[in-house]
Amino acid sequence: MTEATPRLAIDIDYLGAQLxxxxxxxxxxxxxxSVVRHVCHELESLGFDYVLTRRGxxxxxxxGAQPKGARAIVGHVDTLGAQVKALKANGRLELVPIGSWSARFAEGARTTIFCERGTYRGTILPLKASGHTYADEIDTQPTGWPHVELRVDARAQTHDDLVRLGIDVGDxxxxxxxxxxxxxxFIVSRHLDNKAGVALMLAALKAMKDGPEPPVDVYWLFTISEEVGHGAASILLPDVASMVAVDNGTSAPGQNSSEFGVTISMADMTGPFDYHLTQKLVNLCRANDIRFRKDIFRYYRSDSASAIEAGADVxxxxVTFGIDASHGYERIHMHSLRSVAELLTAYALSEVEITRDFEPVGPLEGFTKQSSEPAGQALTAHKPPPPRKR
Structure with missing residues (x-):
């Protein structure tokens, strides 16, 4: 059983301000x-060293006390969005999504278009947007990205007008x-996935900056392409033995996630997470009185999947904060953000239990064991047998 680590106080005001x-x-x-620069400046203000990859x-x-067997905690700064697919004859823009999200949630969204000349504002609308023109057809038209368009808040009634504005395919x-x-x-917003995760990671770092030294080095990773599947594919160092991803947990009918406390994912669409690391997090929650529950996400992958698929042996x-209506108008609660931040500090400061992980390969000695004993037997295995009746 994992021993309790002293709970570090999380600055809720700082967490909210960062979010x-x-x-x-x-x-x-x-x-x-821009968001990479913001996070880097915040790390500097907290007194932590960092490096950037080529792309950011x-x-x-x-x-920590030693570099071997290092830990990593990872969250992503990128969000969903869209890209210009075509300039339309009516002066509007055809879009394709960045990341997986429904055009149903895009309808009515206010936007910023980034082009070579600067930025323009606009609104995503269904093709039939006016009830005074289309009557009931506004409710019967199909839903999907081919059925919405972006109206630019500039003088643009034709394809050539868009060209003159400097807007182009790929913007x-x-x-x-x-x-x-x-x-x-409660907090309601788009892009809480994963701006909330980044904010709580910064809050955990703030709590730890003047705290005790971790037993091993801890790397705090902020990735830039998780929403399109790349994530932590190329940011881990060889000394990292374990990695905890921080992201949203989908609280919805049929799921066990909650908007309160920590939700620990047991598996996602790429398969089960590491048995021993996951159990360690469960035990840390129990030992530190952090409310938690477990869940499995069937249509979901995180930064950890990209690292494993890239060949990292970690x-x-x-760990997640429960979120309602993920990839839409999302809702979370500060209790969950605080709880996840507390768990991260407990994990970073906890003692290493699998010391064999200090080396990338080794003998069978010291290798982990998963119990196969009948339920209840493990609890009494070391008790002497009852006296035999004569």
Whole structure:
């Protein structure tokens, strides 16, 4: 059983302020430079060293008692968005999504278009948007990306008008988050996946900056392309033995996730997460009185999947904050964000239990064991047998 690690206090005001700031920075996959700069400046203010990959993924370093068997905690700064597919004859734009999300949630969204000349504002509308023109057809038209278009807030009635504005195929479109922070702790916004994860990671770092030294090095990773499947494919160092991804858990009918406490994912569409690392996180929640539950996500993958598929031999797990209406108008609660941040600090400071992981390969000695004993037997295995009746 994992021993309790002293709980570190999480600055809720700081967490909320960081989330609000992150939400105001457009960062659809492929257009993440500004949010990367923000996170880097925040790491500097907290006193942590970091390096950037060529494209902008961030690796912050928290020095531990030794480098071997290092841990990684990873979240992504990129969000959903869209891209210009075509300039239409009516002066509007055809779109394709960045990441997997429904055009149903795109309808009515306010947007920013990034083109070579600068930015334009606009609105995503269904092809038949006016009830005064189309009557009941506005309710019977199909839903999907071929059935919406982007109206640019500039003088554009023709294809040539769009060309004169400098808009072109491939331009990135960011979707306004429209956040609301409610007094009862609920937060409603687009892009809480995964701006909330980044904010709580920064809050955990703030709590740890003057705390005890971790037993091994901890790398805090911020990736830039998780929404399109790349994620942590090329940011891990060889010394990293285990990695915990931070992302959203889908609270919906048929799921066990909650908007309160921590939801620990047991598996996603790529298969089960590491048995021993996941159990360690469960035990840390129990030992530190952190509310938790478990769930399985069937149509979901995280940063950990990209690392494993890229060939990284690391133990992986996924901890989540419950989110309602994921990839739409999302809702979370501050209780869950605080709980996940607390768990991250407990994990980073906990003792290493599988010391064989200090080396990438080794003998059978010290290798892990998964119990196959009947339920209840493991609890009494070390008790002496009852006296035999004469």
């Amino acid at each position: 609000a700031a992150l939400l105001q920075i457009p960062s659809p996959t492929g257009y993440t430079d 993924a961030i690796r912050a370093h928290m020095k 990135i479109v960011a979707i306004d988050p429209q956040p609301e922070f409610l007094g009862n702790g 133990r992986t797990a996924l």
